[in-house]
Amino acid sequence: MAMFAHRPRRSVHQVRLLVAAALLTVGSLTACSGTAEEGGGGDDAVLTMAVAAPPTLDPYKANIDLNNIPTVALAYAPLIRMNADRTFTGELAESFGYVDRQNKVFQLKLRPGLTFADGTPLDAPAVVKSLEYMRTVSPKAKTWAATIASITAPDAATVVVTNSSPNPVMRQLFSQAILSGSVVSPAGLTDPGQLAQRTFGAGPYQLDPAGTVAGDHYTYLPNPRYWNKDGQHWKKVVVRVLPDANATVQAIQAGQIDYAALNADAGPAVAAAGLKHITASVAVLGMVLADRDGTVAAPLRDVRVRQALNHAIDRATIAKTIFGEFAHPTSQIAAPGFDGYQAALDDRYPYDPDRAKALLTEAGYPNGFTVKAEAHTPGIAAVAQVVAGQWKKIGVTVELTTDTQVPQWLEHVMSRKFPVTAFGYGNLPTYLSSLDFMRPVANPFNPYATDDAQLRQALDRAIAEPDPATQAGLFQQAVARLTDLAWFAPVVRMDGIAVTGSRVAPLEAAADNGLPSVVTVRPAT
Known part of the structure; x- marks a missing residue:
């Protein structure tokens, strides 16, 4: 949907509004082109998914919606992962939690040996620099992170976030569900404008510019430096911009699309087609x-x-x-x-x-x-x-x-x-x-x-x-x-509806706006 295309100075309230509004349009086959090798109907190790509108590749300027959550998750690992039952486990941070009794001081300990996809070391100073950029440009930060008074790195493995008043949702804030914990490499922050066209993350995949046409399709290849090799399920992920939900349903039926997150309006078409799907309140x-x-x-x-x-x-x-x-x-x-x-x-x-x-x-x-x-x-x-x-x-x-x-x-x-x-x-x-x-x-x-x-x-x-x-x-x-x-x-x-084709394993509802994170989508066995 054109009205939900990224605007750098979008208000935080508009972002929250778009969490719901972005669910009111999704995917069309009319923009879908390419060979079987590029996705659905081809190699079983290639995932082809549909989103409704061109995503914003800068994770901190992205709206929390069905267009941007998948593309951010592919390239940017969060500090913390929210699980399907809304508990939390470490991702880039191996431990985390409040170190006071007032929900003001939050500490993260990073995993050893982390590296960004570009080869830059992922240490506490790099995380601090990324989070400071988030505080500057993210519309979410204007309210959700407004209590943050300081972010420091007392050593190479420790990040301490101090709030001026109680903030009980720091775990969510630094998880994949909110996107604010999606750490950006210092190499990307030397010229933040490049984050709109390239990825500088530490996630399971990285953008392949040669296989990408902005506004039409985006190709992601495995990040060889990703810390968790078991979290890389595909040799390629292709994200296609498809604006009509009914055509997306038809494309999944035809084997041209493997995965899409649709809004409730598309539910009757999904049910009538007999497609595999799960639902979650969003x-x-x-x-x-x-x-x-x-x-x-x-x-x-x-x-x-x-x-x-x-x-x-x-x-x-x-x-x-x-x-x-x-x-x-x-x-x-x-x-x-x-x-x-x-x-x-x-x-x-x-x-x-x-x-x-x-x-x-x-x-x-x-x-x-x-x-x-x-x-x-x-x-x-x-x-x-x-x-x-x-x-x-x-x-x-x-x-x-x-x-x-x-x-x-x-x-x-x-x-x-x-x-x-x-x-x-x-x-x-x-x-x-x-x-x-x-x-x-x-x-x-x-x-x-x-x-x-x-x-x-x-x-x-x-x-x-x-x-x-x-x-x-x-x-x-x-x-x-x-x-x-x-x-x-x-x-x-x-409800949001996650729909899959025959080449994708059954899904489990998760905490990314109620629907599974794309990084948990696996090939059928």
């Missing part, structure tokens, strides 16, 4: 009831109105009608497997138009009201249109505007022109999502910088709590409070 879609102080839309000041709007949404029908079996109704922003999730909150606002009307009457709006709303991208707009129709049944008229470009949507949202907006948001740990959803800082998901003392206190306790179980309970309290406040009207959790 994002939540819904409505931001943004004007909680009633600055533009006075009715939204009353929590009963916001709760009424939640009760007026038939989530199950929306999930089935738009996404088939590949989306699930929910009333909360947290997802299964993350620390703030509670299954009971999925049905916190059951579909009940009578209850919705009663709440509107109690709040002083027996005849409803009119409100302006804004949406963007086809998938998110489709959800918003159905929600608007359901709200109409309780007397709430929505004047819906649909933007075609995310930057335009962001501009309108941040100018507070629309008291209600539609959103898509990739699944994240509660600490990271709270920076958008729960903190009184103006951003596209809280443009009016709404504050709630009880919510803020729960978050403050959670982020400083060293015990994971206690911390998870505190994050659950925060998510429950957010849900009761009805600052949002979540509608569905949308």
Whole structure:
């Protein structure tokens, strides 16, 4: 999708938005050309996969989406690996963890003898230089790593990250799931502009410029200096840019593509074709009831109105009608497997138009009201249109505007022109999502910088709590409070779909946005 092509100064909020929005388009055969030798249908040791749009090769400028995660993972090894069960093991770092009780000081010990693909030694000073570059250019760092005060290398094997305030997600931050721990060679950082066209990592593969045509296909060959030879499953990986999901399904059927990650809209076609696939929740879609102080839309000041709007949404029908079996109704922003999730909150606002009307009457709006709303991208707009129709049944008229470009949507949202907006948001740990959803800082998901003392206190306790179980309970309290406040009207959790051809071994769901990392994809035996 053209609108998701990389822009160097993209905001961190836009990056998070694109985690979901990038799932609303993927792969087409129309751009697929080349010989059988280059991929699908040819050598069993060659993997050919599809992405929706040209990737960004600079790992720190890349959006966390289905276009960029695979290409970054191929060439750049993370410091830490997040496993399928969301536990963590060492990758470039053989050990890691907090060395204080406040979740402020995080230490990593590197494996001995590491080398970048270009032959440069991978030691602690090189990691520090890479992470400092990340802090400078990464849109993610502007919020997710904003607490980092210093990164030092007390010796050649040790990296110490010190935060100015508690940051409990340093493991995630330096894993493949967030990309910020994808270490870049000092040779690449001598001229950072070259990172857009070449790779300077320590991952299992490296870009082959001779086999690459930017914007069409990218070829990766094994990195002879990779530390874990058992992690190299292919003699070549070809990444093709294919913009239509239905054609991608046909290409997999024809044996021309071996692997693709698709959005929930493609689910019926995948199921009808009988293709091997796995699914995992990757994002939540819904409505931001943004004007909680009633600055533009006075009715939204009353929590009963916001709760009424939640009760007026038939989530199950929306999930089935738009996404088939590949989306699930929910009333909360947290997802299964993350620390703030509670299954009971999925049905916190059951579909009940009578209850919705009663709440509107109690709040002083027996005849409803009119409100302006804004949406963007086809998938998110489709959800918003159905929600608007359901709200109409309780007397709430929505004047819906649909933007075609995310930057335009962001501009309108941040100018507070629309008291209600539609959103898509990739699944994240509660600490990271709270920076958008729960903190009184103006951003596209809280443009009016709404504050709630009880919510803020729960978050403050959670982020400083060293015990994971206690911390998870505190994050659950925060998510429950957010849900009761009805600052949002979540509608569905949308699945991503990893689809494979006959030459690929069965997949296991993993922690890269819920879908397997491409480096774990193996040939069929």
